[in-house]
Amino acid sequence: MTAVSDPGAAAARATDAILGDTLRGTARGVVVDSPPGAGKSTLVVRAALELAAAGRPLMVVAQTNAQVDDLVVRLAEKEPGLPVGRLHSSDSDPYDKVLDGLDNVRTSAKAADLAGLDIVISTAAKWAHVKNVEPWGHAIVDEAYQMRSDALLAVAGLFERALFVGDPGQLDPFSIVGADQWAGLTYDPSASAVSTLLAHNPELPQHRLPVSWRLPASAAPLVSDAFYPYTPFRSGTDHGDRRLSFGVPSDGSGPDRVLDEAAESGWGLLELPARHTPRTDPEAVRAVALVVRRLLDRGGAATSERGPDPVPVTAERVAVGTAHRDQAAAVRAALADLGVTGVAVDTANRLQGREFDVTVVLHPLSGRPDATAFHLETGRLCVLASRHRHACVVVCRAGVADLLDEHPSTEPVQLGVTVKFPDGWEANHAVLSHLAEHRVHWSP
């Protein structure tokens, strides 16, 4: 990565163009595609502040309560004097108690109580219940690719213009019942909000953030090639800017060797012997827990562009990602048995949008006899492979490449539906062949 213009400058140019279209453009909507860790939240906060400063009443739509609370806190950090409304549900404990300590944040379950505030923020689900109010001049829709078309339908009457921000490579929204009968319609309610929006308004300006600040130089090319082949991005840091080291040398065991490999190269594959297993494969689950335990025991320390000194990799900076909730539960139990606490263990869906120094991933296809559409979904693997700032260790049974070859995608082709590239089969192979270079065999 030499002779290419400075990533900071490239990102700033993209941001200026986005804000220009948002503040001064004529289109009703602006769409921003953001790869993992490209500063999407920063962009949302900045756009919100500039719209507020321009005197435009603004509503912000996020997808989960955690995202909403996080945005409110970030806004208050940047601009403590700005009046912000947090619209919340009437359940018990609807928002993070931290918000109560912020002077200019008002919370209410009724939109009318928050009328006149510069910015009002809530989840799509809550906004859908807001009726009989004066529409907002502007809206920012965050994580718009994870929002379903029908959720946008319920809230789109509340604003006149909007900025849609999201990551097209992450998990698509899903429905718990079949929605095939609407496949191919421009307004398929189970599709993502952005695909409906663009199908009806193809002339809207589309931007993309070109630099991932989270992914290290070792990960950005792989994630970009495997999941964003037509909209490549680069890392904001170069090789050597980030380092992971251990205070305690390797004891030669599989988990230690894979940790060394991951510290060195950014990726590590701990391959267990091939075997068909139940979803909560006890050996693989234990291997995941052991890797985490050794990572913490060996005193991992991370050096990055953020400061000159190594920062210890503590439990809060480590995450374990799985495909299924029962797998996450099994890993939590295994970690508890090893006396490890404080590590985030969750499914891909719940890890979306979060960032850690090191992640340990139980491969979605590990030990499976078949490869279903769920396990092949591109977004699932993309989320799991793009949460880390330093290194990612994948734990997997051998034989996944053969499994993929035995199960090519067989989903029926629906007329009128844009085929997504790359498909899960392709993306899985791309990631596997890269991981194969960082493989450590281990028989527990």
Place this chain on the structure above:
Amino acid sequence: MSLISTLARLEAVDSGRAQPLATVRHRHLTDRPLVLVPLTTAGEAGAPLGALVGTDRAAPRLLAVPQPRDRDLRFAFLAELAEAVLPHIEAYADAVEPAERNEVDPGTGKKVKVEVELCADAAQLIVPSRAGIDFVRLLGRSMRFRRTVEDDPDTPFPAPARVPLLGRWLTHYGERARVPGSSLLLAATDLVNRHWATGQSSLEDQHLGALLAWVDPPGGSGAEAALRAELERDRDGQLICPPAGPATDPAFDNKLLAPAIERYDRARSALGAAEDGLDADTRLGELSGAEREIRSLLAGVLLPTWDAVWRGLDLLRELPEGTRAQDRWTRDRWSFTGHRDRVLAGEPPQPRRDDAVTAAQKLASRETAQAQLDAQEALDDPLVLAGRRLAGEAFVGEVTEVEMAYSESKRPSPRPLVTVRTEERPHLGERTKVYRSLDGDPVRSQTAEFVAYATGETEDGEEAVGLVLRIMDRMGRGKEPAPGSVPEPGDRIAWTLFEHDQRGGPKLPDPEDTPWTHGGPPGAVGPGTAERPDPVTPEDLL
């Protein structure tokens, strides 16, 4: 597939017999379901070949199309089908009881109760397989836009009077069948598969004959009987157990049906070429002979499936109906009544495609129905609940301790802490909500929050976990909880991590207020200008 159904399938393989997946029947069956066994013509989508239809298993009505490519004969078939099905539906549509419904008053915008009619029961339609449901939908689609002489006196090929109406009803049934837990239109294979696990693949489970062989083998091993049902042929190469349709077996098509249709065609052209009355009489006799032959061929492959559907219903009737299946059936009755009202009000047929708002509404209501079905089946059936317990989504435990506590507010409300001892491992996180059913009420439930694991609770050496739960609601308004509203030590209670009832989603905009993100209001299909019927194309006039 859940762990418990995988186990059931393994046991089925092991024992050679299907294993129960339920202890109660989770779908409502009416006293007089209308069974419809349709057949379609190979290679000609939407061309019906024949059907058995009726409510009396001893007296099915056989409908047949001797030449499926002849559109007149096809319409005659559809007209006959309308005569067989519509009176059954109308008999239910006419028997009503008074009911109340919440409606929004257009003047005040407030919710008011309105007195309306609700059909006392609804007509139930049973087809053999899931492909049969698709065929019902296809028939509905092909009929509902047809024009009759009454609609348009100049229409060149008018449909028989009741055909479009049948198309609208079948469309409604086909659409309702997509709602999880609904019982208006059911496939026998789905019914049996919901209640038993076989040792074959789920693809093979779509074969009604093989499926019943696993559940109720005629002696010996179900696996062997299922294999016979799938493969066994007589000396002429015909399947002993014909497929449940609507597709027919190619061997039947080639060896028996095609020659018979050819004979029929020959007889028909001979009749057309008849030179005098006597000749015509003879040839008419030959024609009806050829038609009788086709009818008896079709009856031969339809009757085994007809009997299989009824046998499947018999097996299901041996199970007592789940308490909450009745609640879902009431929703089916509302759906049935709603469609009856739309037909009576002279509304146009269902549009070809849903508009954006309707599609979103349907998806939302089906998702609610799915969540509701999952919860209701678990609450109705200990075996289904066991599956959820195994998956960590529910647990059963004995209350060992109750400690009174209060909320920290100006008016403290009771928030008792209940310790539950269980050997199960539910997926509980900090403040995870759990629910329990309150006696005698199928819907109302009490909410509690997980507080912490209790330690040092092993008396008899068994591994048992103590869970501390904080009861959150349903204790009355007073400072002390209402009597009986708090669990007592010794109570054995099933708690679920899923809610027992579902809240409906938000109200969506009216179709005429469809926002710009979704293409704005549907232009051509404004209020009052319903979708036009199919235009006549050259292909319509062969």
